[in-house]
Amino acid sequence: RRSFLGAASALALTFSVATAAVAQEKKYTIALVPGLTTDAFYITMQKGAQAAADALGVELVFQGAPDFNPVTQVPVLDAVIARAPDAILIAPTDTTQLIEPLRKAHDAGIAVITVDTFIGTGVYQTGAGDADFPLAYIASDNVLGGRMAARALANAIGGEGKVFVSNVKPGISTTDQREAGFKAEMAENFPKVTVLETQFNDNDANKAASQLQGVFARDADLKGVFGANLFSALGAGTGVQQAGQTGNIKVVAFDAPGSIVDNISTGLVDVAIAQHPAEIGYYGVVSAYAHLTGNSIPVSIGTGFTIMDKSNIADPEIAKYIYAE
Ligand code: T6T
Numbered sequence: 576r577r578s579f580l581g582a583a584s585a586l587a588l589t590f591s592v593a594t595a596a597v598a599q600e601k602k603y604t605i606a607l608v609p610g611l612t613t614d615a616f617y618i619t620m621q622k623g624a625q626a627a628a629d630a631l632g633v634e635l636v637f638q639g640a641p642d643f644n645p646v647t648q649v650p651v652l653d654a655v656i657a658r659a660p661d662a663i664l665i666a667p668t669d670t671t672q673l674i675e676p677l678r679k680a681h682d683a684g685i686a687v688i689t690v691d692t693f694i695g696t697g698v699y700q701t702g703a704g705d706a707d708f709p710l711a712y713i714a715s716d717n718v719l720g721g722r723m724a725a726r727a728l729a730n731a732i733g734g735e736g737k738v739f740v741s742n743v744k745p746g747i748s749t750t751d752q753r754e755a756g757f758k759a760e761m762a763e764n765f766p767k768v769t770v771l772e773t774q775f776n777d778n779d780a781n782k783a784a785s786q787l788q789g790v791f792a793r794d795a796d797l798k799g800v801f802g803a804n805l806f807s808a809l810g811a812g813t814g815v816q817q818a819g820q821t822g823n824i825k826v827v828a829f830d831a832p833g834s835i836v837d838n839i840s841t842g843l844v845d846v847a848i849a850q851h852p853a854e855i856g857y858y859g860v861v862s863a864y865a866h867l868t869g870n871s872i873p874v875s876i877g878t879g880f881t882i883m884d885k886s887n888i889a890d891p892e893i894a895k896y897i898y899a900e
Pocket of ligand 1: 614692750805806876
């Protein structure tokens with residue numbers, strides 16, 4: 576009897592060692608689909624994702640479209656789904672137009688996590704609506720970011736005067752939320768600030784620059800502009816410079832590529848609100864890996880901001896959040 580038990584446990588031991596070996600050999604593939612590839616924000620996100628992938632022994636695939644547009648992003652997503660990765664991290668370029676394309680990934684058994692932007696309401700796994708299937712949303716708190724921008728701009732203009740939001744286009748969760756947060760903060764706490772009509776630039780910095788000049792031509796007492804993402808902010812700054820209004824029209828920028836930070840030193844940009852895209856990428860990969868290896872994960876992870884201005888930009892602890900190009 577003793578020898579029978581011995582044989583059985585030896586068998587069990589062999590089996591579990593074999594299972595462990597198989598488990599170790601399984602190399603997961605995680606795809607990261609950015610909003611667009613040529614954007615320092617997503618390049619920095621990719622770096623963070625790669626750092627986590629290296630730490631976990633995961634293969635990371637980075638595949639995206641050349642512009643921020645569902646029409647170009649959906650075919651890229653379809654190609655990624657065809658490669659059958661274990662998980663997809665994606666910054667959906669539209670809150671509604673990416674729902675059905677992403678459902679295909681979900682139906683194919685691919686774990687879907689959205690990073691930076693969301694589909695539907697961004698509240699997942701509650702059983703409500705048709706877009707609650709992603710496992711998690713990992714991003715900045717964009718309403719808060721918009722409020723921070725409003726405070727910075729209101730303070731820069733001395734609490735009164737005309738300002739406007741330079742934005743991408745409606746239907747993008749992040750930039751919609753930044754604009755909403757900005758307007759709410761101004762309405763609640765800065766009654767002497769007038770927020771003019773938003774100018775939508777389709778993520779084209781040149782368009783944002785000429786729109787700035789158009790607004791200034793109509794409202795010569797324009798005091799400030801909030802560039803709600805990298806290209807909006809870059810363009811708004813260029814517009815202020817071209818109008819010869821550097822320092823007179825205050826610029827608050829969302830995002831912090833090297834070019835915008837350089838403009839802080841010259842006085843063209845007053846404040847840049849840096850997101851932490853590397854953190855988004857890192858925790859995106861970690862979350863996907865945790866899920867794939869049988870662990871539960873938080874349905875939402877909020878990443879941080881760093882406020883950059885002339886007073887702190889030389890500090891390495893601040894400068895480390897400047898985006899990679
Ligand atoms: O601001 C980021 C990102 O958060 C947003 O969703 C789209 O624009 C950027 O990528 C900057 O260009």
